[in-house]
Amino acid sequence: MQPACDLTSVSSALSLSSTGSTFRVLLGVTGSVAALKLPLLVSQLLKIPGIDVRVVTTDHATHFYDIGEVPVRVYTDKDEWEMYKTRSDPVLHIELRRWADLLVIAPLDANTLGKIASGICDNLLTCIVRAWDMSRPLLFCPAMNTAMWQHPITAQQVATLQGFGYVEIPCISKKLVCGDEGKGAMAEVSTIVDAIQQYLPKPAEKITAQGDEH
Numbered sequence: 620m621q622p623a624c625d626l627t628s629v630s631s632a633l634s635l636s637s638t639g640s641t642f643r644v645l646l647g648v649t650g651s652v653a654a655l656k657l658p659l660l661v662s663q664l665l666k667i668p669g670i671d672v673r674v675v676t677t678d679h680a681t682h683f684y685d686i687g688e689v690p691v692r693v694y695t696d697k698d699e700w701e702m703y704k705t706r707s708d709p710v711l712h713i714e715l716r717r718w719a720d721l722l723v724i725a726p727l728d729a730n731t732l733g734k735i736a737s738g739i740c741d742n743l744l745t746c747i748v749r750a751w752d753m754s755r756p757l758l759f760c761p762a763m764n765t766a767m768w769q770h771p772i773t774a775q776q777v778a779t780l781q782g783f784g785y786v787e788i789p790c791i792s793k794k795l796v797c798g799d800e801g802k803g804a805m806a807e808v809s810t811i812v813d814a815i816q817q818y819l820p821k822p823a824e825k826i827t828a829q830g831d832e833h
């Protein structure tokens with residue numbers, strides 16, 4: 620398990636790539652079995668030139684992948700609370716929402732979908748979402764068992780997120796890990812990477828953004 624970050628390491632990690640030429644992707648991961656694709660998704664994203672990636676994980680999501688196999692910084696709820704000791708300390712969820720140009724939640728499980736739809740913010744990821752700069756893109760990739768997907772509340776909650784301006788990367792049909800077959804599987808990694816690439820600044824925009832500070 621990766622050690623919790625101290626204040627110095629958080630500050631330096633966040634300021635490492637503060638030039639306007641880097642597009643910063645914050646990848647949220649929740650407790651769906653599809654979280655096992657996290658190392659693959661991160662490695663595919665890192666192939667895109669000019670991109671920086673950080674991960675924010677829920678505690679349940681960590682059951683599905685080995686944090687040591689993720690080649691970028693992974694922030695946990697523990698980090699949020701360990702870095703805040705006194706009044707002047709930075710608040711991690713605010714630092715990360717400032718840092719990120721784009722937030723993608725892949726996979727978004729039924730639990731966190733429900734929390735986001737109703738404004739609940741009881742962990743690092745949902746606090747970032749609650750504090751999100753609505754002018755920046757937020758993409759979400761639902762992933763759940765077919766029976767969960769078919770429950771009428773799912774469509775309502777997905778519509779609520781779309782109403783906020785968040786972009787759904789739809790789930791797909793396939794044989795799920797639990798043995799059920801049907802809709803509810805997370806979109807393919809390649810589909811998610813392609814969707815994120817749509818938001819990368821075009822070369823001309825990059826030049827304009829060189830002096831920007833985030």
Ligand SMILES: Cc1cc2nc3c(=O)[nH]c(=O)nc-3n(C[C@H](O)[C@H](O)[C@H](O)COP(=O)(O)O)c2cc1C
Nearest residue numbers: 649650651652677679680728729730731762763764
């Ligand atoms: C083996 C296993 C697989 C799971 N897969 C999913 C899933 O694909 N989608 C989902 O919505 N919930 C799934 N769950 C349930 C979530 O992990 C559970 O709702 C959890 O509280 C989510 O917490 P989080 O949203 O904070 O990550 C699974 C649970 C287990 C034990």
